Amino acid sequence: MLALDPVAARLFLPFAALIGLYVSWTDLRGMRIPNASVILLALVFVILGPFVLPLDTYGMRLLHLVVMLLAGMAATAARMMGAGDAKFIAAAAPFFALSDISAVMMLLAACMLAAFATHRAAKHSPLRRLAPDWESWDRGREFPMGTALSTTLTLYLALAAFG
Incomplete structure (x- = not known):
């Protein structure tokens, strides 16, 4: 069982899922990953969070955003990830309960494997003709992590809401 309150998860889920679909695309x-989508995701938490979370929890979750933004900036500077991925991680961080970190890491690992395998399989299949000009097909070893990251957030909220 996840620590995130199901009522909060149900409120956040539709917004995060729609933003996540856009980020993936x-x-x-x-x-x-457009800055506007990252800002919108953060605003969803900032605006709706006080209505469904205790204020002390809300404040600590905002701290998650700051900590992950700083960590993401360091990772981007070290060329470990793209800036868009780092900003999305920071904007998504407040939605996760810290006590759920083990479950979140397992979910992220599964989403990364599934997204990578699906992307690479589609890249080398006739499905590629549906979107022949996608840049992600021709980026060599680079991978569009926004897909895995947004799927992780959406699945986490869905599991907390209905699991």
């Missing part, structure tokens, strides 16, 4: 299409 833009990352697959152009290997970019």
Whole structure:
């Protein structure tokens, strides 16, 4: 059982899922996660969070955003990840309960494997013709992590809401 309150998860889920779909599409299409989508995701938490979380929990979750933004900046500077991925991780961080970190890491690992395998399989199949100009097809070893990251957030909220 996840620590995130099911009521909070049900409120956050539709917004996070829609933003996540957009992030996945833009990352697959152009290997970019738009700043507007990251800001919108953060605003969903900032605006709705106080209505469904205790204020002390809400404040600590906002701290998650700051800590992950700083960590993401360091990882981007070290060329470990793209800036869009780092910003998305920071914007998504407040939605996760810290006590769920083990479950979140397992979910992220599964989403990364599934997204990578699906992307690579589609890249070398006739499905590629449906979107022949997607930049992610031709980026060599680079991978559009926005797909795995947004899927992790959406699945986590869905599991907390209905699991």
